[in-house]
Amino acid sequence: MPAKTGALKILFLLLGMCLLVLLLFLGIFSASLSTIAVSPDRYKPMVVSEVYADKGDKIGEFYELRRKVVPLNKIPKVVINAFIAAEDAQFLSHKGIDLRGILRASIKNFQAGHVVQGGSTITQQVAKSLLLTPEKKFSRKFKELVLAMRLEKNLSKEDILYLYLNEIYLGHGAYGVEAASQNYFGKSVSEITLAEAAILAGLPQAPSRYSPLLNSKAAKERQLYVLKQMVDNGYISKRESLEARDQVLHFYTRSDFNLRFAPYFVEHVRRYLVEKYGNERVLRDGLQVYTTLNLDFQKTANLAIEKGLRDLDKRQGYRGAINHFSDSKKIDTFLEEQTQKEVFEEGNVYQAIVSKVDDGAKKVGVRFGSNTEDLSNQGEIIFQEMRWARKPDLDKYYLEDLIKHPSQALSVGDVIWIRLIQKGTPWHVILEQEPLIQGALLSIDPHTGFIKAMVGGFDYTKSEFNRSIQGQRQVGSSFKPIIYTAALDKGYTTASVITDSPIIYKEGEEALEEKWKPRNFGERFYGDTILADALAFSRNIITIKLVQDIKIDAVTQMAKKLGIKSPLIEDLSMALGSSSFTLEEMCEAFSVFANEGKRTPPIFIQKVVDREGNVLEEYTPPSSQEQVISPQLAYVITHLLKGVIQFGTAKSVSDMKWALAGKTGTTNDYADAWFMGYGPNILTGVWVGFDERRKMGELETGAKSALPIWRDFMKEALKTYENKDFPIPDKIVFMNVDRKSGKIASRKSKYQSSLPFIEGTEPQEEEKLPKTQKAKMKKEEEEQFFKEEIEQ
Structure with missing residues (x-):
């Protein structure tokens, strides 16, 4: 005991001498320091840029230092009082430095054998953080003391608290109480309790040592210390302290926020912002980015892709x-x-x-x-x-x-x-098992071009490559609607008859480099077929004959008109989708059909605002959209694509009681599977395949692999909209057509459909079948004609 007392006497003597020296140096340094240039209105620290979905939900953030500045009036009194009690009990009365506090902290730290209480005032900490370099020299400490006193002369206590509570480092990458509250508790600082405030206020001395995520025991001890300080300084009662002590706290293990909901979309946004505003501004200047993404749609898309790819992977x-x-x-x-x-x-x-x-x-x-x-x-x-x-x-x-x-x-x-x-x-x-197969989903509003959901792969943490906008893949039969649009534009109608029969092209013929014998799926040919059925059942031979007749250039020009920017393979193989496009390009092209012939490029950012509230950019819908095909032509192709779902290759989703149109697509060896489909107000495209082109599995077609993903997404997304049919434009007439001959159906026509025609192109001749011909029709031929097929 005497030894302890002697040591304390020596400590007091040394501290007294230090104080005299301190006062001397303060006078010297005070004259040499420049004027204070810190105030709340000049405080522009590095802050987080945030990305929001269409209803205001945060979906991403970019930062160098994770800080979210909040005004003092948004920080609860309980938080302010907790920090004052823990860090600087005399804050409201001292003039920047607290000599008694320094002495008291030194004694407590000496007794404990390690730092348990800081000697710096809150004002000193602000001076150190905002005005001084991080060098560790005696001169720096004296500058800190002088600057603290000057801060007290120039700023109010409220101003100093505002700077302190937004600037201080509180562990796990969080600067300021708002970022720390989100880090540890998953909520804003305005919502935290006394018990949670005591945890935060215990962190400044040693953020890692007292982190509740790393050392729960030390964090609890530090919390109790803060609560005791609050009681001792009259901020809370003993009863409140005990209630806070006993409150069970739930800590939030914060993962990378950008991975939580829409990682591919958020990265797409980041790249755009960096290209336009520069990396430094994106990471430091607190941009507020308002996007088109619908969070509910995105969550549904994530689940649909995961389930679809896992199911496919198991089939392998x-x-x-x-x-x-x-x-x-x-x-x-x-x-x-x-x-x-x-x-x-x-x-x-x-x-x-x-x-x-x-x-x-x-x-x-x-x-x-x-x-x-x-x-x-x-x-x-x-x-x-x-x-x-x-x-x-x-x-x-x-x-x-x-x-x-x-x-x-x-x-x-x-x-x-x-x-x-x-x-x-x-x-x-x-x-x-973890799938090796990949997939992508992109959903847009066809009338505005707003991207509502984007999934670029199975797992962003393993592959950041965005297959919805970066991956170019062969599109297979999903390209056929573009060909049929070109054919209709060149004078074909829904009832035009083309013969489905074998064809062989020699080397050099039709720009082909080698002999080519195209086939239908299933190695069958179906004879005379109307255009509507040829598209619904995805007939290869008929599509090739269409391209040969209307010419390759007509198809190329139509594709470009609809929004395809990638180069096309300009030979007859284009009829089978040999060209490679991105999913985004395909969505833009199909959106023309859903948007009455008007083209709208995909949009993903609605507005960008800087930290001062200035609008840097804002998307304004054009007064008129580019009409690239007529409303009548868009409606006719949409009606044909409704047939794909009602009785064609996508019949497995015909039980969805909505007006829907779409097209399946599969490439050779089942390497790529597509489904592009839409309703009056939403369009969604799905691609599935390996990154390195190879077979997915036997019979893994667009209908088998991509369509189930589309269905799982659309059955939820469609609930947002009114259930209505596609609007019929002027100058469209419907006629009952015989599906064998393409002529006007008679009462005796066995197979007939009501098909749309652009006014003036409807058939004029009625079908008349001789009795002998009708008698020869075999039952098995009838069944084969309407047999549901597996999509190629």
Whole structure:
């Protein structure tokens, strides 16, 4: 005890001498320092630029330092008082420096053996942060003291608090109380409680040491210290302190915000902003960017792509376990580590250990999240739900190659992916795997061009390449509507008859480099076919004959008119979609059909505002849109594309009770699958394939691979709109047409449809079938004509 007392006496003596020296140096430095140039109206720190969806939800942020400046009147008193009590109890009464505070802090730190209380006042911390370089010299400390006193003369206490609470570093990349509140609690500082305020106020001394995310025990001790200081200084009562102490806090583990909702879209926005305004301005100047994205649509698109690609990936077969553990210690370590980092929720995908494979009972047991025998941490895979787990074989149709026993795919000790389906004892889980296949979805409002949803791939963290706007892929039969639009523009009608029959082109003929014998899907030919049915059933030969007749240049010009910017392959193979375009280009082209012939380029930013509230740019819809094809032509092609869904290659979505039009597309060897489809107010395109062109699997067509994704998205998105049909423009007439001859249907016509015609182009001759010809019609031929086909 005497030794301790002696040490304190020596400390007091030294501190007294230091104070005398301090006063001397203050006089010297005061004369040499320049005038203070800091005030709230001049305070322009680096702040976060934020990106918002169409209804004001934040979807992205760009920054060098993560700071969000808030006015003092938006910061609750409880937060202000917590920081004053913890950092500078005499703040409201001192003139910039607190000599007694320095002395008191020195004693407490000496007694504790480490820093528990800072000696700098809040004003000193502001001076240090805003006016001084980070060099560690004695002269810097004296400058800090002088500047603190000058700040007190020039600014009010409220001004100093405003600067301090927005400038201070509070850990995990957060500067200022607003960014820190969002970091730790997932909400604005205006919403936090006393208990949460005490956590924040405990951070300035050592943000990492007292971080509740890194050291919960130290953070709690620091919180109790802050609460005690608030009681001692009269800011709260003892009862309030105890209530705050006992409040259970839920901390928010902040991931990269840009990955949360629409990573591909946010990156698309960032690139645009950097190109236009420069990287420094985007990262430092707090731009407010208002976009066209609909957050609900985006969430639906994310789910649709994930489900569709996982389903397709399973049809390709099971590529095996991630890892295998035969050592029980390794299994225990794996499960223990998983317990510490995962929160298990229904619907999510996690890793698990196979604990049992029972071929007799047709079940597989798994363990996850704990090395105990507790059934709440065990799951069961029903064999019927994992029969897809065959060895990959892209040349075999998956339904013909299902496994017969669980042991064909899994063994005890395998580390696998599972999805938690339903909580129980055990959980109901299903086998999963990370897809290798990729996909993209782009949804736009065809009347404004506003992009409402964008998905550029399965997982942005593994591949930032945006397949919706950057990836050029062969479009297959999804290009046919552009060809048919050109044909209708050249005088063809919905009832024009073309013969579906074999053709062979020699080398050099029609600009071809080698002999070509095109085929229909299924190796069949269907004879005389009206244009409406040729598009609905995606007849290859008829489309080639159309291109040959109207000429390649007519198709090229129509494609460019509709918004295709990529170069086209200008030979007859263009009829089968041999050219490669982006999904964005295809959406722009199809939007012309949905928008009554008017072309509107895709728009993704509505407004950009700087930190002062000045509007830097704002999208203003043009008074009139470019009419690239007539409303009548747009309506006719839309009607034909309705047939694709009603009875053609996309018939699997005909049960959706909406007016819908669209076109499937598949390339050779099932390498690319497309579906482009729209209603009166929304258009969505989907592409699926590997990044390096290769077969996806047997019969993986546009209808099989892309259409289900489109359906899952559109069935939710369409709920936003009124259920109505496409508007019929003037000068459109409907006639009942015989689907064999293309003539006006008679009462005796067996196969007829009501088709639209641009006024003056409708058929004039009525179909008259001889009785002998009608008698010869075979039942099987009738069935074949209308047989639902698999899309090519």
